[in-house]
Amino acid sequence: MALMTRKFGQKKSAAAAPSSRIAQAVSTQHATPRPLRGTAYREASVVFESGYSLRCIVLDYSKTGVRLRFPTNEVLPPRLIVKAAAVGVSGPARVIWQHNSEVGLELI
Numbered sequence: 830m831a832l833m834t835r836k837f838g839q840k841k842s843a844a845a846a847p848s849s850r851i852a853q854a855v856s857t858q859h860a861t862p863r864p865l866r867g868t869a870y871r872e873a874s875v876v877f878e879s880g881y882s883l884r885c886i887v888l889d890y891s892k893t894g895v896r897l898r899f900p901t902n903e904v905l906p907p908r909l910i911v912k913a914a915a916v917g918v919s920g921p922a923r924v925i926w927q928h929n930s931e932v933g934l935e936l937i
Contacts, residue, residue, distance in 0.1 A: 864891040873913035877906055887913050894935045902930050
């Protein structure tokens with residue numbers, strides 16, 4: 830039995846319980862809440878610096894950013910101009926994240 834203890838180690842202590850790790854992760858969240866987001870399914874477009882324009886759909890938006898979906902997987906430049914008059918969002922934006930056909934933009 831001593832061989833089994835050495836091979837597999839000791840039991841985890843109570844301090845390493847998952848609930849304590851979860852409590853620690855929850856306590857380190859940001860102090861400022863995220864801005865409220867409005868959900869929409871409205872047409873929009875993005876314009877590259879070269880003048881090339883792509884049509885897309887606004888999934889949700891806030892005063893600081895917007896989430897868009899394109900009909901195909903697109904590779905976007907780091908900065909572009911978003912035009913979503915239907916939800917009152919337009920102006921320069923920066924790509925924060927991109928996954929397949931969806932993209933998250935920060936309005937700048």
